[in-house]
Amino acid sequence: MDNYRDTAADPLTETDPTQTDLPEPELQESELPEAAVRMLPVAELHLHIEGTLQPELIFELAERNGISLPYSGIDELRALYEFTDLQSFLDLYYANMAVLQTEQDFADMTRDYLARAAAAGVRHAEIMMDPQAHLSRGISLETCVNGVASALATSVNDFGVSTFLIAAFLRDLSEESALEVLDGLLAMNAPIGAIGLDSAEVGNPPSKFERLFAKAREAGLRLTAHAGEEGPASYILEALDVLGVERIDHGIRCMEDPDLVERLVEERIPLTVCPLSNVRLRAVDTLADHPLPAMLAAGLNVSVNSDDPAYFGGYVDDNFAQLEAVFGLSDFDRSRLAANSIHSSFASEERKAELLDELNRA
Ligand code: HPA
Ligand code: ZN
Numbered sequence: 001m002d003n004y005r006d007t008a009a010d011p012l013t014e015t016d017p018t019q020t021d022l023p024e025p026e027l028q029e030s031e032l033p034e035a036a037v038r039m040l041p042v043a044e045l046h047l048h049i050e051g052t053l054q055p056e057l058i059f060e061l062a063e064r065n066g067i068s069l070p071y072s073g074i075d076e077l078r079a080l081y082e083f084t085d086l087q088s089f090l091d092l093y094y095a096n097m098a099v100l101q102t103e104q105d106f107a108d109m110t111r112d113y114l115a116r117a118a119a120a121g122v123r124h125a126e127i128m129m130d131p132q133a134h135l136s137r138g139i140s141l142e143t144c145v146n147g148v149a150s151a152l153a154t155s156v157n158d159f160g161v162s163t164f165l166i167a168a169f170l171r172d173l174s175e176e177s178a179l180e181v182l183d184g185l186l187a188m189n190a191p192i193g194a195i196g197l198d199s200a201e202v203g204n205p206p207s208k209f210e211r212l213f214a215k216a217r218e219a220g221l222r223l224t225a226h227a228g229e230e231g232p233a234s235y236i237l238e239a240l241d242v243l244g245v246e247r248i249d250h251g252i253r254c255m256e257d258p259d260l261v262e263r264l265v266e267e268r269i270p271l272t273v274c275p276l277s278n279v280r281l282r283a284v285d286t287l288a289d290h291p292l293p294a295m296l297a298a299g300l301n302v303s304v305n306s307d308d309p310a311y312f313g314g315y316v317d318d319n320f321a322q323l324e325a326v327f328g329l330s331d332f333d334r335s336r337l338a339a340n341s342i343h344s345s346f347a348s349e350e351r352k353a354e355l356l357d358e359l360n361r362a
Helices: 055-064 074-078 086-099 103-119 131-135 141-153 155-159 175-187 206-218 233-241 252-256 258-266 275-280 292-297 316-327 331-343 349-361
Strands: 042-048 122-129 162-170 194-198 222-227 247-250 270-273 301-304
Touching: 042 103, 042 247, 042 270, 042 301, 042 331, 055 074, 055 086, 055 103, 086 131, 103 122, 103 141, 103 155, 122 141, 122 194, 122 349, 131 141, 131 162, 131 175, 141 155, 141 162, 141 175, 155 162, 162 175, 175 206, 194 206, 206 222, 206 233, 222 233, 233 247, 233 252, 233 258, 247 252, 252 258, 252 270, 252 292, 270 292, 275 316, 292 301, 292 316, 292 331, 301 316, 301 331, 331 349
Parallel strands: 042 122, 122 162, 162 194, 194 222, 222 247, 247 270, 270 301
Antiparallel strands: none
8 A cells, every 4th residue: 555655645734735754663564573563643433332342351240240141151252253244243242231230340341442442552532332232221321321431531541542432323223212312311411522323234324313413413412423334325425414424434335436435535524444343244355355445545534443343353453453464554554544533533623733743753
C-alpha cells in the first residue's frame, strides 16, 4: 500500500497538503517480533464493550455469579469461535453476556479492555454498549450503564485513554423498544454522547429507526450506525440521508457503488473499518481480499478498529499487525489511518489537537 503517497493529502491535517517527514524507525520492521507492530497513537472508534469479554473472564464471572455455562472449559468455548456469518457470531455474543450480572462485572470487563487498548496504542476509545441485550435478561439500565461508566470515569487517570460512550440499539428489535430505552437513558442522565445501530443488519434497514435518530439528535447526541457490513450499499445511503448519521460503522460494501464512494470521499464521511471482524464473519474471504487498500486508494476516510476483539482474533494492534503482514503498510498509510481515526472521533477539538500533536511527534 505504498502508492498513495503522491496523490493523498498530508494525513495529519485535513487542510494542509504539506508532506510530513516521518522519522525512520529505529528497528527495521522485519527485526520486530511478529506481534509487536510499531503502533502510532490512535483512536478506536468501533468497539463493542460486550465483544471484549474474553473466555477467561467469562468463566471467572460465571463462577463469581453462580452461573453454569454450557461449555466444559475455555478450550471448548474457544472452539466455537468459528463463525459463518454475522448471525452465527451474534448468537454466541448474546449468550455469553449471561455472565454479566452486577455493576462490578461491567466495570471489570471495561477495565480489562481499557488496559489492553492502552497497550495497543489506543489513546481515545469510543465504546459502544448494547443496553437492550442486558434489559432483556433482567439487568437494569443502571447496572449496565453505571458499571461501564465507572471504569470509564478513571480511564484517563489509570490508562491515559480518553473515552466516549455510545448507546447502540439492536436493529432486529422494534423502534418502539429503542425509543423506550433511549427515554430511559435520557431520564437517568446516562453519560452517553452518541447513539449507534448494530446487530442483525440484513432486513433491518436504517430507515426503520428514523424517529429514534431524530429524537437522539434533538437530545444533542452524536449519531453513528452500522451499515454496509453484510447489508447493501443502499443501507449506507439510508443511514446518511434518513438517519443523518455523521459516521458509518464498517461501510465496506460502499465499494459496490462508485457514486456512493465519490460522495463519501467528497463529504469526508468516516468509515470505521474492522478488518479482522470482516474476515471472521466472512464478509470477505481472506484478509488479502479486504477492500481496505482500495478504500485508501479511493481517498475514503477509513480507520482501523477491532469491533469485538475477544471474538475476532485481536485488538487494534493485532489488526494493524495483520494488515502489515498481508499488505505491508507504509509509514504514510499508518499515519493516515491514525490521523483519520483522530479526526473522525467525537472527542473535543482540544483533545483531537492533543492527539494529533502526539501523533505528529510519534
Ligand atoms: N455487527 C453488527 N452488530 C454487532 C457487531 C457487528 O460486527 N458486533 C456486535 N454487534
Ligand atoms: Zn460493530
